[in-house]
Amino acid sequence: MLFNSPEYFIFLPIVFILYWFLFSKRVNNQNIIILIASCCFYGWWSWKFLILLGASTLMNYAYGFGVSSDNKTKAKIFLWIAVITNFGILGLFKYYNFFASQFQKVGHEIGIHINPILLEIGLPVGISFYTFHGMSYLFDVHKGARKPVNKIIEYAVFICFFPLLVSGPIERSNHLLPQIKTKRIFNYSQAVEGCRLILWGMFKKVVIADSIAFYVDEIFNNYSAHNSLTLILGVIGFSIQIYGDFSGYTDIAIGTAKLFGFELLSNFKFPYFSRNVAEFWRRWHISLTSWFRDYLYIPLGGSKKGKLISIQNVLIIFLISGFWHGAGWNYIIWGAINACGYLPILIFNTNTTYEKEIVAVNRKLPTIKELLQMLSTFGFISFSRIFFRNRSVNDAINYIKGIFTNFEFPGEFLLYTNMFIYIIPLITIDWFLRRDERKLRMIESRLIKYSTYITFSILIISLMIIRSGSNKNFIYFQF
Numbered sequence: 001m002l003f004n005s006p007e008y009f010i011f012l013p014i015v016f017i018l019y020w021f022l023f024s025k026r027v028n029n030q031n032i033i034i035l036i037a038s039c040c041f042y043g044w045w046s047w048k049f050l051i052l053l054g055a056s057t058l059m060n061y062a063y064g065f066g067v068s069s070d071n072k073t074k075a076k077i078f079l080w081i082a083v084i085t086n087f088g089i090l091g092l093f094k095y096y097n098f099f100a101s102q103f104q105k106v107g108h109e110i111g112i113h114i115n116p117i118l119l120e121i122g123l124p125v126g127i128s129f130y131t132f133h134g135m136s137y138l139f140d141v142h143k144g145a146r147k148p149v150n151k152i153i154e155y156a157v158f159i160c161f162f163p164l165l166v167s168g169p170i171e172r173s174n175h176l177l178p179q180i181k182t183k184r185i186f187n188y189s190q191a192v193e194g195c196r197l198i199l200w201g202m203f204k205k206v207v208i209a210d211s212i213a214f215y216v217d218e219i220f221n222n223y224s225a226h227n228s229l230t231l232i233l234g235v236i237g238f239s240i241q242i243y244g245d246f247s248g249y250t251d252i253a254i255g256t257a258k259l260f261g262f263e264l265l266s267n268f269k270f271p272y273f274s275r276n277v278a279e280f281w282r283r284w285h286i287s288l289t290s291w292f293r294d295y296l297y298i299p300l301g302g303s304k305k306g307k308l309i310s311i312q313n314v315l316i317i318f319l320i321s322g323f324w325h326g327a328g329w330n331y332i333i334w335g336a337i338n339a340c341g342y343l344p345i346l347i348f349n350t351n352t353t354y355e356k357e358i359v360a361v362n363r364k365l366p367t368i369k370e371l372l373q374m375l376s377t378f379g380f381i382s383f384s385r386i387f388f389r390n391r392s393v394n395d396a397i398n399y400i401k402g403i404f405t406n407f408e409f410p411g412e413f414l415l416y417t418n419m420f421i422y423i424i425p426l427i428t429i430d431w432f433l434r435r436d437e438r439k440l441r442m443i444e445s446r447l448i449k450y451s452t453y454i455t456f457s458i459l460i461i462s463l464m465i466i467r468s469g470s471n472k473n474f475i476y477f478q479f
Helices: 008-022 027-043 047-067 072-094 096-109 127-142 152-160 173-181 188-221 228-259 277-283 286-297 307-325 329-347 368-389 393-405 412-433 446-466
Strands: none
Touching: 008 027, 008 228, 027 047, 027 152, 047 072, 047 127, 047 152, 072 096, 072 127, 127 152, 127 173, 127 286, 152 173, 188 228, 188 412, 228 368, 228 393, 228 412, 277 286, 277 329, 277 368, 286 307, 307 329, 329 368, 329 393, 368 393
């Protein structure tokens, strides 16, 4: 079920009414209705996916008791079993065909003809997210950061909570499980804030991202027919599209969770106002970045074993991050490019320079220096996404060649500049919201505020109805 589908806007109020009016007296009842709703939400795609999710949930619930054993050897054995089975399942569905094809190509190069059996099954929606979700719990339990959950319903809600199930945020057990264990009480202000976030997320997805996607898809799918300026517009457009798409999803997820009394982790904090690559990755897909930091970078030694080890660890993180996004060399190259952008900052010890303060914190506008820093960071990140967006490394390279070789100026270029009709309002609103991504309170007058909400809601719902036959999947569903 898609957040931007008419079905979801029938499903959500039904669950809301059942949750608060029929199942709100006991926390266990609240958790049961959330779990049932989550199964319906996920099973909407395929009952086969639901079976896999259920098996993964039961497996990791049982592993939780093994990895917490007082016998350290036994606990470590269970942890390794958990790692192998979880990432083995993920690898089977997501990477088996890639490795089998690469093995076949290498065999042909050395004169050995291999015809591996390829899996003809679709990638289960959200498998990367709920696998990382479950593993974060097991890592936390193993290192003693929390005790294993006794009630399977509570653990199942932690893994399957429908707002975050298919595209995150990747929640932490110490943040979400205490909320699951505690009875939720309806909070009007929290619910109103949730509705604001849902509307804003829908606006970013339906109005901004999906509208820009029309231009971006045409440019990338026919890049050989376009001039360099049009290709550059395609790169800019895709960066805004993927931001509107993914951060819009996150806003809807966080807003939906608020309707049920939950607070989820932030996943975006205005990354395009970053002044270097390090700041960007602290603000983009925060839950995944912090997952790699806490469960891979730090266990590998982090930055405590000298500069060379730090460089090695950063390279490992970015390459794995690239591969996490997709089974293809283009994703690995995308990760490597970002590592190359991050490493100079690490080497010169400026990776924490902008760790605490947002840009222009006490000013309405950035300085010239800050503006140039933001533009250069955006340019670098956008360039790396040529590999992220194209279907193959060869397409990405040819796309880049087109940018630097085809300098004709056909009239069609002006047509593609129409995407700025959507880009400029989004960036402008984000700039005024940059101090707090969850506080959509720019308008203080009640009359203006409520009339704006009503108009905004009508606009979104109208667009949903108009586009109901061609709803676009969220980009990160494929990961």
